[in-house]
Amino acid sequence: xxxxxxxxxxxxxxxxxxxxxxxxxxxxxxxxxxxxxxxxxxxxxxxxxxxxxxxxxxxxxxxxxxxxxxxxxxxxxxxxxxxxxxxxxxxxxxxxxxxxxxxxxxxxxxxxxxxxxxxxxxxxxxxxxxxxxxxxxxxxxxxxxxxxxxxxxxxxxxxxxxxxxxxxxxxxxxxxxxxxxxxxxxxxxxxxxxxxxxxxxxxxxxxxxxxxxxxxxxxxxxxxxxxxxxxxxxxxxxxxxxxxxxxxxxxxxxxxxxxxxxxxxxxxxxxxxxxxxxxxxxxxxxxxxx
Amino acid sequence: xxxxxxxxxxxxxxxxxxxxxxxxxxxxxxxxxxxxxxxxxxxxxxxxxxxxxxxxxxxxxxxxxxxxxxxxxxxxxxxxxxxxxxxxxxxxxxxxxxxxxxxxxxxxxxxxxxxxxxxxxxxxxxxxxxxxxxxxxxxxxxxxxxxxxxxxxxxxxxxxxxxxxxxxxxxxxxxxxxxxxxxxxxxxxxxxxxxxxxxxxxxxxxxxxxxxxxxxxxxxxxxxxxxxxxxxxxxxxxxxxxxxxxxxxxxxxxxxxxxxxxxxxxxxxxxxxxxxxxxxxxxxxxxxxxxxxxxxxxxxxxxxxxxxxxxxxx
Numbered sequence: 001x002x003x004x005x006x007x008x009x010x011x012x013x014x015x016x017x018x019x020x021x022x023x024x025x026x027x028x029x030x031x032x033x034x035x036x037x038x039x040x041x042x043x044x045x046x047x048x049x050x051x052x053x054x055x056x057x058x059x060x061x062x063x064x065x066x067x068x069x070x071x072x073x074x075x076x077x078x079x080x081x082x083x084x085x086x087x088x089x090x091x092x093x094x095x096x097x098x099x100x101x102x103x104x105x106x107x108x109x110x111x112x113x114x115x116x117x118x119x120x121x122x123x124x125x126x127x128x129x130x131x132x133x134x135x136x137x138x139x140x141x142x143x144x145x146x147x148x149x150x151x152x153x154x155x156x157x158x159x160x161x162x163x164x165x166x167x168x169x170x171x172x173x174x175x176x177x178x179x180x181x182x183x184x185x186x187x188x189x190x191x192x193x194x195x196x197x198x199x200x201x202x203x204x205x206x207x208x209x210x211x212x213x214x215x216x217x218x219x220x221x222x223x224x225x226x227x228x229x230x231x232x233x234x235x236x237x238x239x240x241x242x243x244x245x246x247x248x249x250x251x252x253x254x255x256x257x258x259x260x261x262x263x264x265x266x267x268x269x270x271x272x273x274x275x276x277x278x279x280x281x282x283x284x285x286x287x288x289x290x
Numbered sequence: 291x292x293x294x295x296x297x298x299x300x301x302x303x304x305x306x307x308x309x310x311x312x313x314x315x316x317x318x319x320x321x322x323x324x325x326x327x328x329x330x331x332x333x334x335x336x337x338x339x340x341x342x343x344x345x346x347x348x349x350x351x352x353x354x355x356x357x358x359x360x361x362x363x364x365x366x367x368x369x370x371x372x373x374x375x376x377x378x379x380x381x382x383x384x385x386x387x388x389x390x391x392x393x394x395x396x397x398x399x400x401x402x403x404x405x406x407x408x409x410x411x412x413x414x415x416x417x418x419x420x421x422x423x424x425x426x427x428x429x430x431x432x433x434x435x436x437x438x439x440x441x442x443x444x445x446x447x448x449x450x451x452x453x454x455x456x457x458x459x460x461x462x463x464x465x466x467x468x469x470x471x472x473x474x475x476x477x478x479x480x481x482x483x484x485x486x487x488x489x490x491x492x493x494x495x496x497x498x499x500x501x502x503x504x505x506x507x508x509x510x511x512x513x514x515x516x517x518x519x520x521x522x523x524x525x526x527x528x529x530x531x532x533x534x535x536x537x538x539x540x541x542x543x544x545x546x547x548x549x550x551x552x553x554x555x556x557x558x559x560x561x562x563x564x565x566x567x568x569x570x571x572x573x574x575x576x577x578x579x580x581x582x583x584x585x586x587x588x589x590x591x592x593x594x595x596x597x598x599x600x601x602x603x604x
Contacts, residue, residue: 103578263414266411
């Protein structure tokens with residue numbers, strides 16, 4: 001029983017990280033219908049730059065701000081330099097462009113910041129708490145709390161702000177949105193900036209637990225995508241539920257079957273999900289945007 | 291294009307045969323021949339991937355999985371079961387075909403980004419298996435593979451290898467070009483354009499997609515098997531994401547739907563790092579840039595774009 005609780009808690013923690021990655025996917029997909037294959041690299045970038053700035057003896061808060069801002073800049077640049085110039089490119093072209101961007105970002109980080117694993121110190125100590133017989137790191141609570149706050153903000157953003165609604169309008173029909181005076185290009189740019197922001201924050205909060213390395217974005221991004229798909233692409237609530245489910249399944253697989261093969265779980269899962277329920281748990285049943 | 295291409299087939303194949311036959315005369319030393327062998331072997335895998343990406347329009351960024359299945363298949367049956375290399379290559383290709391066939395049905399019902407993500411998952415899973423099944427694969431350290439001996443003839447010199455790789459490359463181009471013009475190839479190109487339209491025209495979309503997938507896996511596996519025997523050593527990096535991306539970059543750069551494009555892409559991406567004196571850690575930046583810039587400025591890829599220019603001038 002204590003074992004099970006332990007697996008559940010570690011599953012929820014990694015699940016919350018996947019949920020944050022999934023939110024980033026949903027945000028860009030909601031605005032543009034593009035799946036950004038570099039989403040996972042935003043998580044990596046935020047954490048790696050923060051670690052580098054800590055290494056340069058900057059205070060923790062400043063280092064985090066620097067890591068997050070630099071990642072947002074990267075997100076904006078990705079849209080400005082690669083997505084926008086591609087114009088009305090096909091889905092296939094856009095997929096390839098974002099894959100290219102992902103490899104490019106990894107390559108630059110590998111050269112500038114090195115190939116070694118980096119870790120960030122936990123935000124509030126590493127004395128583990130005991131919850132229902134399971135050991136829980138305070139950092140896990142930071143991850144869960146941050147995820148909850150960001151998800152709530154995302155909900156509010158789309159429901160109550162003009163910009164959020166403009167984003168949904170652009171996604172629904174870019175031409176019509178332009179006709180009513182929404183600056184579509186700026187809205188899309190914003191969606192890339194925001195998803196980079198989400199990614200960077202997720203990466204920084206998660207790094208004390210997962211450690212970070214130049215190519216970790218691949219795995220994080222893919223699992224985020226699986227989570228987003230499971231929940232239903234474009235649905236913020238779905239992203240969270242999807243993330244937690246993927247994290248839980250993975251932790252149970254690692255605990256009871258084989259830790260070596262836990263990374264295979266999401267990929268088998270995604271093929272299965274898409275076959276059984278192509279729109280995920282909470283996805284819109286009507287919009288087919290493939 | 292449709293009427294002209296068929297007539298063009300034979301001359302282009304003749305030219306390729308001539309170039310491949312005369313190339314050794316122009317190659318000053320074994321180092322250059324070695325690069326040529328690597329190019330030819332990579333080109334075979336790229337031609338196969340082009341069947342899937344170019345003809346059928348299904349992006350795969352996990353294709354190195356099949357190269358690795360070919361390489362490890364050959365390695366394992368020769369080293370652990372004492373199979374002769376030729377049987378090993380055949381067996382590995384068959385194995386890859388079976389794996390591809392088994393996963394094709396579910397995986398190919400996905401589209402766009404979902405399919406791309408699923409192929410990536412395939413690569414990740416194969417990579418995990420290669421690293422963890424140490425008893426079979428040697429784990430992260432990799433395993434040695436015996437040299438190639440076919441019917442008592444040992445491929446000892448790099449020129450032997452060049453001959454073998456050149457013949458294989460020529461056959462691959464021949465097969466790919468003929469497939470392009472065959473009813474099946476037309477069907478595939480049709481579903482690339484519009485799957486719905488293809489289905490309306492009576493094309494059994496699912497069956498052709500599965501065939502393209504299985505065939506591309508066989509090309510990759512044969513390339514992998516020979517690479518394993520050529521290098522004499524294999525490691526899990528064969529199935530790594532970076533290798534899959536390299537293969538996809540070859541296809542995209544050369545031009546999706548162009549057989550010669552795949553060959554050119556393989557040649558450029560294999561030779562350039564050598565010319566530049568190695569990329570020394572800049573590989574990812576390089577491949578990432580090539581992918582992005584090609585899609586932004588030459589979305590059709592090199593060979594189709596050049597062909598279009600020439601045709602306009604003529």
